[in-house]
Amino acid sequence: MSHPFILGLTGSIGMGKSTVAQMFAELGVPVFDADAAVHRLQGPQGRLLGAIEAAFPGTTGQGGVDRAALGARVFGDAEAMARLEAIVHPAVADEREAFLIEHAGQKLIVFDIPLLFEKGTQDRVDAVAVVSADSDTQRRRVFARPGMTPEKFAAILERQIPDAEKRARADYVIDTGCSIEQTREAVRDLVGKLTNPR
Known part of the structure; x- marks a missing residue:
């Protein structure tokens, strides 16, 4: 039995990944959201x-x-973070497997995975699409989030592979530094390409 083509969707903070994931969903593509x-x-x-x-x-x-309390316990403590990930990651993998079984008849599914390259998950997908925008757009979006500080932003970026490297390693780059219609068009084109290969 043929299995769906699995597209891994990733991107650094503030790049518009959630918006792009929603665009895939609106086109009828099942999206597994790891977060x-x-x-x-x-x-x-x-x-x-x-x-x-x-x-x-x-x-x-x-x-x-209590996300604030848990965050305070693991933030900046690599050993505590590793213990938490050892609890969370296998459970998320189980959910992803169940999602795959549920949508086995689809031509295309999307795995929305924020730290796809960072955690080595690219081996579990057929291709990777990176959502990207220029750094000014990224900063503007990130600092519009409630509770965001320059320190928090710097700490998050430190855990993420730089955008330029993600773009270089991606099979597809979806630009969100343009109009939302242009981004939607790019998503539509990519869905067409992956569901009706020539």
Whole structure:
């Protein structure tokens, strides 16, 4: 049985990846959102709450994981971050596998994975599309987010491979530094190319 073509979608913070993922979804392409899966697993009654509470006591409650409290425990602590990832990553992989089975009859599916290159996940997809914009546009978008500080932005960028390197390693680059219509057109063209290969 032929399996769907899996397109990995990634991009640095503020590049418009979520907007582009939504464009794929609007065109009928199933999108697996890794961040949304994490939120679900860590939300109220999420199946990772017990393991996270055991590893980081006092970081969960009625509403699920207290993201601020957990963030304070792992931010800047590589060992703590590794312990958290050892809990979260296998569970997300399970969700991704279930998503793949659910959409096995599709021609194309998208895996929206923020740290795709950073975590070596590019080997699990058939091609990679990087969402990218110029650095001024990126900074403007990032600093429009509530609670963002220059320190936080710098720390996030430090965990991410530079945009230029992502672009160089990508099979496709989707530019979001232009009008939203131009970006939507680029997404539509890419879906056409991947679902109706010549």
